[in-house]
Amino acid sequence: MSNILINKNKTILEALNRLNSIKDVSRLILFVEDDQQQVIGTLTDGDIRRALAQNKNIYETIDSVCNRSFTYIEQGYSFINLNEYRKKNLKILPVLNEKKQYVKLLDLDKIKAVLPLECMIMAGGRGKRLSPLTDKVPKPMLLLGDKPIIEHNIDRLISYGIQKIYISVKYLGEQIEEYFGDGSSKGISIEYVWEDKPLGTAGALSLVEKFDSSHVLLMNSDLFTNVDFQDLFLTLLESDAEMAVASTEYKVDIPYAVFETNGSYVKNFREKPSFIYQSNAGIYILERELIKEIPKNQFFDITDLMEKIVKEDRNLIYNPILGYWIDIGKPVDYEYAKNFIKHLEH
CATH class of the missing domain: 3.10.580.10 (CBS-domain)
Incomplete structure (x- = not known):
């Protein structure tokens, strides 16, 4: 410049x-x-x-x-x-x-925020449900539009001012490392955390020697979303919580009448009701100190940590994603995401 x-x-x-x-x-x-x-x-x-x-x-x-x-x-x-x-x-x-x-x-036309966060992207999974597409290519490197799924996430993180990203890798991880290198081509720093064995959705956090930011963003690599990272971060700070989880709505339609009962007596009923639940979207911001509670180099899911926080009556909050969110886990999800992005590009 x-x-x-x-x-x-x-x-x-x-x-x-x-x-x-x-x-x-x-x-x-x-x-x-x-x-x-x-x-x-x-x-x-x-x-x-x-x-x-x-x-x-x-x-x-x-x-x-x-x-x-x-x-x-x-x-x-x-x-x-x-x-x-x-x-x-x-x-x-x-x-x-x-x-x-x-x-x-x-x-300000190119960046949405300047967040004081370092990030870890979980990209070590096998992606068996997307086989044979993932037999020779790791799932995060499957193309979505003109670039890999994981690159969409990295570019969005960059637009929120995040400059340091760790990527946990295992299955065919050398393809990810070769593609992004040290991140300098995107003006950021990328380090790779190699898993010698499966470590779940949070275990790799324990392998980072030291995060420099007081909060850490953790996310899955196989998501396609326009989540507002700043809103998630501000909600965490305003709520004085230890962890914030991005959520997405999950609707359950009951095809029958649902009874409200007292013993064997029907007191009321609802015909074919729908219920909406907030479900885990695979994106988290947590206090750096929480990482000390993750066992070193052992299989550990982020939901294990969430459960621990809830059981100990500590503060865990959720923040709904108001835009789009696609979890690319199955072939039908991948096809939907590929069609969806065509509409975004136009």
């Missing part, structure tokens, strides 16, 4: 040429630096138009026309609610260090 930085002594004409060269940013903007590389202002094409309307010469320096009253974020933040900035119609937020030097850019 060095092309968005410009010295204050450059001319308006040079700034115009620089603005025309900017790509992959939702708004054309330059950050004006002094000789100590401190960001002193911003410059847009609107600033230049206003300057020219005031008879400024295109060979004058931009020092006199840049906007010195600009919004920025200081490096070292833990969590920022970007919605507060969106309400102010801001699209670009620079991150500056303590010397007011440029660190990075937050493009």
Whole structure:
């Protein structure tokens, strides 16, 4: 992003040429630096138009026309609610260090949040129900649209500002590792946790030496969803809970009348009722300290930990997914997801 930085002594004409060269940013903007590389202002094409309307010469320096009253974020933040900035119609937020030097850019059209989370994606399963598709390809690497299932999840995590991802692998895991590498091609860090034996849906967490974030996001790799990770995280914080579970609605239709009884007497009945339950969607955010309760390198499901929290009368909450959610476990699910994504792309 060095092309968005410009010295204050450059001319308006040079700034115009620089603005025309900017790509992959939702708004054309330059950050004006002094000789100590401190960001002193911003410059847009609107600033230049206003300057020219005031008879400024295109060979004058931009020092006199840049906007010195600009919004920025200081490096070292833990969590920022970007919605507060969106309400102010801001699209670009620079991150500056303590010397007011440029660190990075937050493009609010491209990222949904900046969550202080590290993530583990569970991708070690065999996927037997999808055989023969998974005989030579691990289930997370099955294509959905133009990219693997797991890549849809990784890209969504990136859009929420998550920069460190662990992937637990076992069956044909070398294909996943070869495809993503260390994550640098996506601007993030990816590490692989190899399971020597099946460890369930949470056991691999115990193999990470140290998570740096105070909360950890855990999710299955075979999901296709537009879950709101920020809403899940905020619900966890607001509820003062140890773990939050994303949920999806599961509807049960009873094809008969259901009796309400007292002994053998029918006191009331409902004709063909439907019941809606909140069910586990395979996405969790938990306090880092909870990982200490997971036995080291042993088979352990996340539901075992959930059960332990509930039995000990500790706080476990759920948060409904309001968008779409598809668990790609069976061939019919995979076909549905492939057809569903065609509609999303159009």
